[in-house]
Amino acid sequence: xxxxxxxxxxAVLGGTGKEGKGLAFRWARAGYRVYIGSRSAEKAVAAAxxxxxxxxxxxxxxxxxxxxxxxxxxxxxxxVPYSAHRDTLESxxxxxxxxxxxxxxxxxxxxxxxxxxxxxxxxxAQEAKQILGDDVQxxxxxxxxxxxxxxDNADVECDVLVTGTSKDARAETxxxxxxxxxxxxDAGPIENSVVIEGMTSILIxxxxxxxxxxxxxxxxxxxx
Amino acid sequence: xxxxxxxxxxAVLGGTGKEGKGLAFRWARAGYRVYIGSRSAEKAVAAAxxxxxxxxxxxxxxxxxxxxxxxxxxxxxxxVPYSAHRDTLESxxxxxxxxxxxxxxxxxxxxxxxxxxxxxxxxxAQEAKQILGDDVQxxxxxxxxxxxxxxDNADVECDVLVTGTSKDARAETxxxxxxxxxxxxDAGPIENSVVIEGMTSILIxxxxxxxxxxxxxxxxxxxx
Numbered sequence: 319x320x321x322x323x324x325x326x327x328x329a330v331l332g333g334t335g336k337e338g339k340g341l342a343f344r345w346a347r348a349g350y351r352v353y354i355g356s357r358s359a360e361k362a363v364a365a366a367x368x369x370x371x372x373x374x375x376x377x378x379x380x381x382x383x384x385x386x387x388x389x390x391x392x393x394x395x396x397x398v399p400y401s402a403h404r405d406t407l408e409s410x411x412x413x414x415x416x417x418x419x420x421x422x423x424x425x426x427x428x429x430x431x432x433x434x435x436x437x438x439x440x441x442x443a444q445e446a447k448q449i450l451g452d453d454v455q456x457x458x459x460x461x462x463x464x465x466x467x468x469x470d471n472a473d474v475e476c477d478v479l480v481t482g483t484s485k486d487a488r489a490e491t492x493x494x495x496x497x498x499x500x501x502x503x504d505a506g507p508i509e510n511s512v513v514i515e516g517m518t519s520i521l522i523x524x525x526x527x528x529x530x531x532x533x534x535x536x537x538x539x540x541x542x
Numbered sequence: 543x544x545x546x547x548x549x550x551x552x553a554v555l556g557g558t559g560k561e562g563k564g565l566a567f568r569w570a571r572a573g574y575r576v577y578i579g580s581r582s583a584e585k586a587v588a589a590a591x592x593x594x595x596x597x598x599x600x601x602x603x604x605x606x607x608x609x610x611x612x613x614x615x616x617x618x619x620x621x622v623p624y625s626a627h628r629d630t631l632e633s634x635x636x637x638x639x640x641x642x643x644x645x646x647x648x649x650x651x652x653x654x655x656x657x658x659x660x661x662x663x664x665x666x667a668q669e670a671k672q673i674l675g676d677d678v679q680x681x682x683x684x685x686x687x688x689x690x691x692x693x694d695n696a697d698v699e700c701d702v703l704v705t706g707t708s709k710d711a712r713a714e715t716x717x718x719x720x721x722x723x724x725x726x727x728d729a730g731p732i733e734n735s736v737v738i739e740g741m742t743s744i745l746i747x748x749x750x751x752x753x754x755x756x757x758x759x760x761x762x763x764x765x766x
Contacts, residue, residue, distance in 0.1 A: 434734045464763070475762040479744065506747040510658045513740040520703065520737055521761075523730040530764040537745075538699040539688070540754040 327351035328494065329391035331384045331398065331406060334358075334365045337422060338397030340468025341460065342379060343369050344498040351378040355387030357406075362387070372469075388413035393490065395420040395460075396446070400427075403442055407449045415453040418487050420494065421446045421511075422460045424518040432523035434516035441511035447483060457482030457491040458511040461518045463500065464532035476534025479505035479514045503537055551575040552718065553615035555608045555622065555630060558582075558589045561646060562621030564692025565684065566603060567593050568722040575602040579611030581630075586611070596693075612637035617714065619644040619684075620670070624651075627666055631673045639677040642711050644718065645670045645735075646684045648742040656747035658740035667735035671707060681706030681715040682735040685742045687724065688756035700758025703729035703738045727761055 330342045333354035346352045346369055354369075356362035362381030369379050388394050388410040394417060398406050403423050423442040427435040439445035443458035450456060459480045467474050478495045480502050482488040488504050495502030505514065521533040554566045557578035570576045570593055578593075580586035586605030593603050612618050612634040620643060622630050627647050647666040651659040663669035667682035674680060683704045691698050702719045704726050706712040712728045719726030729738065745757040 432730050434730075434736060436736075503748055504751055505744045506656050506658075510740065510744055510747075512660075513658060513737050513744055516734065516737040516740075520729045520734055523734075524727055524761060524764060527728055528764045532763040534762040536760045536762050537748060538758040538760050539756040540748060540752045 326393070327353060327391040329353045329355050329387035329394040331355040331387060331394055331396045331410065332402065333387075333397060334361045335397055335399075336465035337460070337463070337468070338395070339365050339369070340465045341395065341397065341422075341498060343372065343469055345494070346377045346379040347373055348497040348499075349377075350497065352380070353387040353390045354379065354381045355384035356381070357384060359383045359386075384410055385413060391417075393418045393420065393494070395422060395494070397422045399423075400425045400442060403445070404449060407446055411450055411454075414450060418455045418457060418490055419446060419450060420457045420459055420491050422458075424461050424515050426519065432519050432526065434512075434519045436512055436516065440509065441515050443481065443508055443511035443515070447508055455483050455487035456508060457487050458508070458514055459491050459495060459502070461514050462521060462534055464534065466532050468498075474500055474534070475536070476500070476532075477536050478502045481505045481508050481510045481514060483508050501542065550617070551577060551615040553577045553579050553611035553618040555579040555611060555618055555620045555634065556626065557611075557621060558585045559621055559623075560689035561684070561687070561692070562619070563589050563593070564689045565619060565621065565646075565722060566590075567596065567693055569718070570601045570603040571597055572721040572723075573601075574721065576604070577611040577614045578603065578605045579608035580605070581608060583607045583610075608634055609637060615641075617642045617644065617718070619646060619718070621646045623647075624649045624666060627669070628673060631670055635674055635678075638674060642679045642681060642714055643670060643674060644681045644683055644715050646682075648685050648739050650743065656743050656750065658736075658743045660736055660740065664733065665735035665739050667705065667732055667739070671732055679707050679711035680732060681711050682732070682738055683715050683719060683726070685738050686745060686758055688758065690756050692722075698724055698758070699760070700724070700756075701760050702726045705729045705732055705734045705738060707732045725766065
């Protein structure tokens with residue numbers, strides 16, 4: 319970690335996919351120092367260059383390997399397919415000690431992606447907690463956000479429910495949600511992650527049944 | 543079942559509680575023949591009389607025991623506390639054969655009601671399916687609706703996600719949702735019920751943290 323940094327820094331692990339790149343774009347735009355990580359440093363550099371071209375000078379985004387990105391950043395966000403979830407976490411575990419890991423993973427089991435099918439830990443986020451141990455705070459967030467509108471300036475009409483292993487970690491994660499231009503809600507302990515991750519399967523089913531590509535959810539009945 | 547009935551009839555089992563009475567009120571108002579069931583027929587009659595007084599003549603609502611209500615109706619809705627879930631279902635099981643049971647139960651485990659804690663079947667609705675067997679279609683719905691505004695004419699700013707053991711049963715349940723003046727969405731197979739039931743714990747937590755009494759959810763990004 320670069321303690322002399324004036325900017326809060328975020329690693330987006332697996333940040334070359336659509337969701338990760340979209341979030342990296344929004345955080346770079348908000349003034350964060352963003353490190354895009356990937357198993358392929360080359361692909362990560364390409365993704366970083368793409369964001370630089372879109373946003374122009376004065377932003378901070380770099381591509382590198384996942385391990386290096388986890389090392390550099392104050393907070394790490396994981397946006398890999400579920401099939402790479404365990405391996406990626408094990409590979410960066412030591413670099414995450416004392417930090418927060420925000421897990422965006424949805425444990426979809428093809429071909430029935432519109433059916434909720436959780437791992438034995440209860441959810442991907444709880445599995446991450448098991449893998450990372452007590453030295454890392456784990457939050458779950460962003461699973462219900464369609465990547466479609468992350469890379470442009472459109473309003474994303476979907477709230478972000480944030481679960482996590484501590485109230486403080488959830489509050490830090492909600493700051494990231496707001497920096498990405500979205501509205502975040504404290505959705506309670508990590509045990510509640512099954513609802514957020516599972517909601518993605520319901521939204522996939524609704525998209526298919528009702529002819530959309532970006533079904534989302536909003537919390538109602540509460541003052542914003 | 544009274545096959546000569548011209549009106550579709552609904553049994554609201556455990557219909558003397560706030561949620562059940564609110565739903566019974568809305569269905570009676572919509573012109574359904576409503577049978578309020580309770581372990582205490584006396585309490586059920588009192589609840590039915592209360593609704594009659596509110597709605598006046600021309601509506602059809604009667605109170606009786608749960609078994610009789612399940613026998614009379616074409617479709618049954620279960621609104622009991624989780625502690626009475628299994629016993630109530632076992633007591634009416636034979637009367638539900640060939641019908642649809644709409645389970646409104648949220649498996650809250652006090653005192654941590656803002657933490658998702660599901661039974662071993664995966665959800666209360668899946669547990670109902672295990673108890674009732676293959677002769678009964680089971681749906682889950684209405685868990686996220688605050689009872690607060692069911693008994694008046696206010697708009698309820700919360701959608702109803704409907705899961706169930708078949709597409710046809712979900713479609714029938716969505717008709718009941720609409721008759722109650724709410725918007726329903728097909729949320730897929732019964733395995734997805736954990737999301738709807740668990741969302742209630744998240745909404746309880748949001749109510750507490752953000753100072754509301756009727757947090758709800760709306761589906762966005764899809765044409766209504």
